[in-house]
Amino acid sequence: ERVMTQSPVTLSVSPGERATLSCRASQSVGTNLAWYQQKPGQTPRLLIYSASTRATGIPDRFSGRGSGTEFTLTISSLQSEDFAVYYCQQYNNWPLTFGGGTKVEIK
Amino acid sequence: QVQLVESGGGVVQPGTSLRLSCVASGFTFHSYALYWVRQAPGKGLEWVAVISYDGGIKYYADSVEGRFTISRDNSKNTLYLQMNSLRPDDTAMYYCARDQRDYSYGYPLPYWGQGTLVTVSS
Numbered sequence: 297e298r299v300m301t302q303s304p305v306t307l308s309v310s311p312g313e314r315a316t317l318s319c320r321a322s323q324s325v326g327t328n329l330a331w332y333q334q335k336p337g338q339t340p341r342l343l344i345y346s347a348s349t350r351a352t353g354i355p356d357r358f359s360g361r362g363s364g365t366e367f368t369l370t371i372s373s374l375q376s377e378d379f380a381v382y383y384c385q386q387y388n389n390w391p392l393t394f395g396g397g398t399k400v401e402i403k
Numbered sequence: 404q405v406q407l408v409e410s411g412g413g414v415v416q417p418g419t420s421l422r423l424s425c426v427a428s429g430f431t432f433h434s435y436a437l438y439w440v441r442q443a444p445g446k447g448l449e450w451v452a453v454i455s456y457d458g459g460i461k462y463y464a465d466s467v468e469g470r471f472t473i474s475r476d477n478s479k480n481t482l483y484l485q486m487n488s489l490r491p492d493d494t495a496m497y498y499c500a501r502d503q504r505d506y507s508y509g510y511p512l513p514y515w516g517q518g519t520l521v522t523v524s525s
Contacts (some may be wrong), residue, residue: 330511332448339498339515340440340448351513383448387509391464392438392450 297324303396309374316399319367319384328388328389331360331369333395334397335380343382346367374400405429407457408498412519419489420514424484425499425516433457433477439484441495442518451497454485455508467493480496496520 297323309315321327327347332340342351344360347367357372371378377401384395411423425437439451452463452473461473472485482499497519500512 323460339517340512341515342503342511342513345503345511351511373465385511387511390462390509392453392509394448394450395448401462 297391298325298389298393300384300393300395302382302384302398303340304398305396306399306401308401311376314375314401315371315374315378315400316398317326317369317371317382319362319366319369319395321365321386323362325386325388329360329362330385331358332383332385333378334383338341342380350374352390369393373398388392407501407503407514409497409499409519411517412497412521413520414524415489416525417490417523420485420487421489422485423486423499423519423521425484427480427482427501428500430501431505432480432487434505436502437473437475437482438500438502438512439471439473439482440498440512440515441464441493441521442498443492443495446495449495453524454482456506461484462483485519489521494521496522497520518521 301317301320329347330343332341348360359370381397381399383397408430409425434454438453454461454473470488474483499516501514503510
């Protein structure tokens with residue numbers, strides 16, 4: 297099983313600032329890595345797939361990069377609607393596995 | 404637009420059974436793999452099971468293997484999750500989700516339902 301480890305657990309950022317979230321896989325997942333955003337009381341929303349491709353309708357302030365075991369999600373200038381929990385997920389191997397999440401909160 | 408609507412959750416005692424349903428609309432149901440993903444209260448996401456577009460392939464998380472069964476009825480546009488021998492650690496919001504690609508499986512999940520809450524408690 298690929299264990300996905302996200303850091304930090306909580307990230308405090310001021311609106312307008314840049315946020316960088318990390319995701320590490322226990323073994324290589326190639327670029328089969330997705331990022332999801334989840335706001336309180338809402339369902340997960342796909343942001344990024346194939347490590348760096350934005351999903352339909354996702355603003356370009358969201359960007360992803362990485363391959364193998366190290367991945368990052370960057371939000372270039374945080375908007376109020378971006379404060380949420382972010383999960384990475386690998387789909388290279390079964391079982392599909394998610395990271396534990398990073399909560400981006402207002403500083 | 405794609406819609407996934409789950410139902411069937413509730414409060415049940417340990418050791419009992421429950422069947423969840425997910426009715427889909429807005430896409431060609433029989434062309435897509437479907438998933439169950441759960442989220443315990445205040446916790447992260449956990450993949451539970453997947454079924455291929457034709458029902459021929461099914462995979463399960465180790466935590467539910469042998470207790471849960473995923474199935475689909477393509478004539479009713481409905482996905483199911485039969486949950487037996489329920490345990491307190493099965494307590495979670497259960498989401499159904501659709502694969503990104505048709506006639507395939509194991510890809511990202513761009514569409515999710517609103518979830519149905521299962522609580523296992525004595």
